[in-house]
Amino acid sequence: MAAPSLAFWFEFASTYSYVAAMRIGALAAKANVAVQWRPFLLGPIFKAQGWDTSPFNLYPAKGRYMWRDVERQCAELGLAFRRPDPFPQSSLAAARVALVGLDEGWGEEFCRAVFRAEFADGRNIGDAAVVADVLCALDVAPEPVLARAQGDDIKAELRRQTEEAQRLGLFGAPSFVADGELFWGNDRLEQALRCAQLGSSMTIRTSS
Amino acid sequence: MAAPSLAFWFEFASTYSYVAAMRIGALAAKANVAVQWRPFLLGPIFKAQGWDTSPFNLYPAKGRYMWRDVERQCAELGLAFRRPDPFPQSSLAAARVALVGLDEGWGEEFCRAVFRAEFADGRNIGDAAVVADVLCALDVAPEPVLARAQGDDIKAELRRQTEEAQRLGLFGAPSFVADGELFWGNDRLEQALRCAQLGSSMTIRTSS
Numbered sequence: 001m002a003a004p005s006l007a008f009w010f011e012f013a014s015t016y017s018y019v020a021a022m023r024i025g026a027l028a029a030k031a032n033v034a035v036q037w038r039p040f041l042l043g044p045i046f047k048a049q050g051w052d053t054s055p056f057n058l059y060p061a062k063g064r065y066m067w068r069d070v071e072r073q074c075a076e077l078g079l080a081f082r083r084p085d086p087f088p089q090s091s092l093a094a095a096r097v098a099l100v101g102l103d104e105g106w107g108e109e110f111c112r113a114v115f116r117a118e119f120a121d122g123r124n125i126g127d128a129a130v131v132a133d134v135l136c137a138l139d140v141a142p143e144p145v146l147a148r149a150q151g152d153d154i155k156a157e158l159r160r161q162t163e164e165a166q167r168l169g170l171f172g173a174p175s176f177v178a179d180g181e182l183f184w185g186n187d188r189l190e191q192a193l194r195c196a197q198l199g200s201s202m203t204i205r206t207s208s
Numbered sequence: 209m210a211a212p213s214l215a216f217w218f219e220f221a222s223t224y225s226y227v228a229a230m231r232i233g234a235l236a237a238k239a240n241v242a243v244q245w246r247p248f249l250l251g252p253i254f255k256a257q258g259w260d261t262s263p264f265n266l267y268p269a270k271g272r273y274m275w276r277d278v279e280r281q282c283a284e285l286g287l288a289f290r291r292p293d294p295f296p297q298s299s300l301a302a303a304r305v306a307l308v309g310l311d312e313g314w315g316e317e318f319c320r321a322v323f324r325a326e327f328a329d330g331r332n333i334g335d336a337a338v339v340a341d342v343l344c345a346l347d348v349a350p351e352p353v354l355a356r357a358q359g360d361d362i363k364a365e366l367r368r369q370t371e372e373a374q375r376l377g378l379f380g381a382p383s384f385v386a387d388g389e390l391f392w393g394n395d396r397l398e399q400a401l402r403c404a405q406l407g408s409s410m411t412i413r414t415s416s
Binding site: 171 | 276
């Protein structure tokens with residue numbers, strides 16, 4: 001039997017992806033589940049359903065609620081939280097660098113640091129200098145990484161990630177895939193880990 | 209200090225309102241929180257943001273996910289679940305009768321029975337005969353109730369409920385209001401109960 005594993009699909013601009021990224025390490029370690037970090041872009045997925053920005057901007061009541069809900073969730077978890085300005089931020093550069101980092105072994109740390117810069121420190125991750133600062137803080141030399149992130153291979157890899165997300169039926173972030181089951185939202189992380197551990201057939205009866 | 213209380217806003221056509229309605233009684237009793245059951249209609253709220261049906265119908269990927277997610281949630285909770293046809297069902301008649309019942313003392317039982325008829329037994333709650341059957345099973349004579357439910361007082365009361373929901377910033381169901389805080393979704397029931405017990409100031413630090 002394969003070791004239990006879970007794909008963690010996230011978007012750097014997404015508030016609830018921040019919360020999930022800060023939680024997933026400890027929970028997955030405790031559950032003995034290996035996590036694949038899968039950055040992708042929500043923009044093309046939103047565009048395909050006719051949205052040109054975050055639904056939290058398009059639907060003001062939903063947006064007002066989300067900001068308060070994330071604030072409460074972070075307070076309960078003891079996580080710092082600051083509302084990013086602008087929102088959503090441009091996550092393209094950070095997502096490409098994350099793919100380089102996941103290939104080179106410093107990816108998860110980079111992802112958490114980007115989320116912290118954006119949602120705890122109020123920095124603009126769309127600014128290449130901020131991404132460079134995050135790399136420096138991790139003792140990764142920025143220049144070669146930023147150059148590789150601009151290369152055709154990484155650009156194509158991020159497009160493939162986003163296309164795979166769409167193919168898997170993802171419509172928001174964070175999402176988790178375990179044992180062929182899709183789970184959406186930070187709230188589903190625990191259930192997704194149970195599914196990764198035990199398999200969907202053991203945890204979830206299917207109807208008829 | 210006032211006894212802890214929570215307003216439970218629900219829509220009979222809503223899948224996650226079904227799950228919350230089946231869970232809230234035992235959890236609120238354990239937490240010693242009084243629950244006000246507040247039926248309302250999502251239709252006018254969706255219409256105000258340009259939707260003429262459920263977002264689960266408008267956005268197919270979200271819809272496909274929701275059906276599987278509700279099925280999994282119900283399986284984990286040991287709740288029967290059957291996908292209603294049509295979806296969403298017309299909930300107007302049931303919501304009006306629920307207001308009569310909440311005034312006459314059999315409202316909560318009626319609400320749970322309507323949800324079960326729709327989501328466990330696969331009956332169409334838009335059919336007046338189904339609502340009458342539910343009343344009969346509760347030993348409530350249907351005729352006077354259905355007559356009162358068609359009266360101007362109850363019609364106006366349901367409109368007022370829906371307007372109040374909109375004023376409170378509700379944009380989906382189920383929602384909970386405790387200590388001035390809005391919580392959206394079955395997943396937030398436990399947090400809403402904690403807020404009702406302790407007050408938002410004790411559970412939730414606010415930023416700056």
